[in-house]
Amino acid sequence: MKQKLINFSIVLMLLLALVLWTLLPWYLVLGIAALLALWLGLTRSGRLALAATRIGVASLPQRWGASSVIVVGIAGVVGVLVAMLAMGEGFKATLSSTGDTSSAIVLRGGSQAETNSVVMRDQVPLIGSLPGIAKNAEGRPLISPELSQVVNLPARGDGTDTNAQIRGVGELGWAVHPSVKLVEGRRFGAGLREIVVGAGAQSQFRGLEVGKPITLGNQQWTVVGKFKSGDAHDSELWTDAETLASTYNRSSYQSITVKTEGTAGFEQFKAAMAGDPRLKLDVETTRAYYAKQSGQLSTLINALGTVIGAIMAVGAVFGALNTMYAAVATRAREIATMRAIGFRGLPVVTAVMLETMLLALLGGLLGGLVAWLLFNNHSVSTLGSNFSQVVFQFKVTPELLWNGLKWALGIGLVGGLFPALRAARLPITVALREV
Structure with a gap:
């Protein structure tokens, strides 16, 4: 019983060490590598360890089948981990790049998203009169009262009904959202059941080609254009806000998007909003709003990826243990011979660890290479905060690849430790008699 507790404690300590290793910043990892290189090159024990490592590496082709278990197992862990984290990174990057710091979104006080926000129509002129708002060439304030409606559209893959978001924007919506660029067809007309579709939405849903009719809210609409924005708006369908409101019997708006006169204009607008007792509304930059919308789901994806990676890492550790124990057993005479001619325990331990x-x-x-080739810039979609599909791309960043390498080295470190200690404690006389 006592021995089991000791073994369990050792396993927990090793897992803790693996977690701490993966959390180390790059400069500490490189510092540890530099110290190891100095020890290998400048000390007698280090040079002996390096020589023993060369012997072990030279024999790898003779036992490549067993060694490939470690390589393939760890490749699977790193590939899955990087792919899962790249999903969260891509989703976060898409929403975080939406909007900017010189535009504001106005929501009902306490609302966390457009879906639970209400802005009354009589508040729109009051908002438009506040200072800090940019104006167009005609002197009109650049504000866009907007509605967001979730509709069902057939998925392009299997035709099943999937949530999509149609956004009704105001007359000046195109000027308020300058990142949205029309790439095909024309803009929708005011008062007409016409829509323009984002490039991401067109790739995700059927029947959104320019010129085709589509049924929404028991009414027939026509797709008249296609736009690109490079952000979350790519997943949306756009139309005239008043037409959308009449179709779905909406008597109020959900948000007001405002183009401000730079960062200073935003601060002036926000202060004026807070100082008007008639407007119980919240204001934040569109960049901050969309970044906040990505937070929970991105955190969930990253946590899920880390948990799955950790479970797979445990399996890879046991695979490395079994493989290296077998390698030590098959090389018993070789290791014993090195011990007999002067290789002490530390160089032998280090050699096995370095090999692993x-x-x-x-x-x-x-x-990492497989994850980058298969998933980098691969487009997928998931439910956003408004319960509609958001199209985004996996982002396999250098930071994710670096984290994957740290996980791989950590698995090798833990998986090679016990076999290395066994090799160092191997009785020389017994090992020399083994065949």
Whole structure:
């Protein structure tokens, strides 16, 4: 019983060490690598460890089948981990790039998203009269009263009904959202059941080609244009706010998007809003609003990816343990011979550890490469905060690849430790008699 507790404690300590290792910043990892390189090159024990490592690496082709278990297992861990985290990174990047710091979104006080916000129509002129708002060439304030409606559209893949978002924008909506650029067809007309579709929405849903009719709210609409924005608006359908309101019997707006006179204008507008007792509304930059919308889902995806990666990492650790134990057993005479001619325990331990971590490094590089080739810029969609599909791309960043390599090296470190200690404690006389 006592031995089991000791073993369990050791396993927990190793897992804790693995977690701490993955949290180390890059400069500490490089510092540890530099210290190891100095020890290998400048000390007698280090040079012996390096020589023993060369012997072990030279014999790898003779046992490549067993060694490939480590490489493939760790590649799988790194590939899945990087892919999952790249999903969260892509979703976060898409929403975080939406909007800017010189435009504001106005919501009902206490609302966390457009879906639960209400802005009354009689408040729109009051908002438009506040200072800090940019004006067009005719001197009109650049504000866009907007509605967001979730509709069902057939998915392009299997035709099943999927949530999509149609946004009704005001007359000056195109000027308020300058990142939205028409790339095909024309803009929708005021008072007409016409829509323009984002490039992401067109790739995700059927029947959104320019010129085609589409049924929404028991009414027939016509797709008259296609736009690109490079952000979350790519997943939307746009139409005239008043037409959308009459179709779905909406008597109020959900948000007001305002183009302000730079950052200073935003602060002036926000202060004026807070100082008007008639307007119980919240104001924040569109950049901050959309970044906040990505927070919960991005955190969930990252947590899920880390948990899945950790579970797979445990399996990879046991795979590395079994493989390296087998390698130590098959090389018993070789290790005993090195011990007999003067290789002490520390160089032998280090040699086995370095060999394992080399295989782990190969697995990490392979897993990262596969994740980058298969998933980088791969387009997918998921439910956003308004319960409609948001189209985004996986982002396999250098930081994610670096984290994947750290996981790989950590698995190699833990997986090679016990076999290395066994090799160092192997009785020389017994090992020399083994065949």
